[in-house]
Amino acid sequence: MKELGLINKLKINRFTDFGAYLALSDGGEVLLPKGYLTGEEKEGDVVEVFVYTDSEDRPVAVTQKPLALLDDFAVLEAKEVTKFGAFMDWGLPKDLFVPNGEMAKNMEVGQKYLIRVCVDFKSTRLIGVSKYRDFINPAPQDFEPGNEAEGLIFEKTDLGYKVLIDDQYEGLIFSNEVFQPLEIGSTRKLWIKKRRDDGRLDLQVLPVGRVKYEEGSEKILSILEEKGFLPLHDKSDPAEIQAILGMSKKHFKQCIGQLFKARQIVIGPDGISVSRD
Known part of the structure; x- marks a missing residue:
């Protein structure tokens, strides 16, 4: 049955006390239980359903959509x-x-x-x-450092967070490079740091180079515009910087250096504030 595990648009063949029987491509039928009908359907109408098997392994259609389809x-x-x-x-x-x-x-x-x-x-x-x-492939050679990738974070290990890229490549974000919470099951934009010889990918949560510092600087400036002052400076504890901004101390220092050179902030002995010049 080619409809199994997929979202299908199927025609209503007939109604019974149990629901509606929908036409399958092989000439058979699948039951859409009564609880999934609005009462306004007619024979010949086309309904969108997911087809799977019930507790007795009989094909059944439902209007609900699962979190994953066949081969997903x-x-x-x-x-x-x-x-x-x-x-x-x-x-x-x-x-x-x-x-x-x-x-x-x-x-x-x-x-x-x-x-x-x-x-x-x-x-x-x-x-x-x-x-x-069993379903993972080596990432192609054109997966180069700096490239963006959409990743599904699926497991936390001692090394870091395992990530699935494009439903077929495996990557890793190292724990010592994570400065903000990452939720298992979440999908987010990532950047390729390195393609290993075995085809797996080292990933990072921030873009490389200048873009990373620009984004970090914008975040700091946005918080300062709202609060007016941040009790952070180059002598602050790394854990405090991570808790407030979700970034490493090195990244923070590079960002405030960029903002200071642009005369957008004032760096004082107790923290930073927006420049009013």
């Missing part, structure tokens, strides 16, 4: 862990099952994991797979 990645939370596998919350009444054999590591309830939605060809049902590296 998403960061999902484990709702239940059994001796057979884990059930993940993917936004539908029936949770997505990850069999033990498809787990990259043991899962815990309440924790989030990178999951790819796949078809179990033995049962023809949708399952989740956390062995993400």
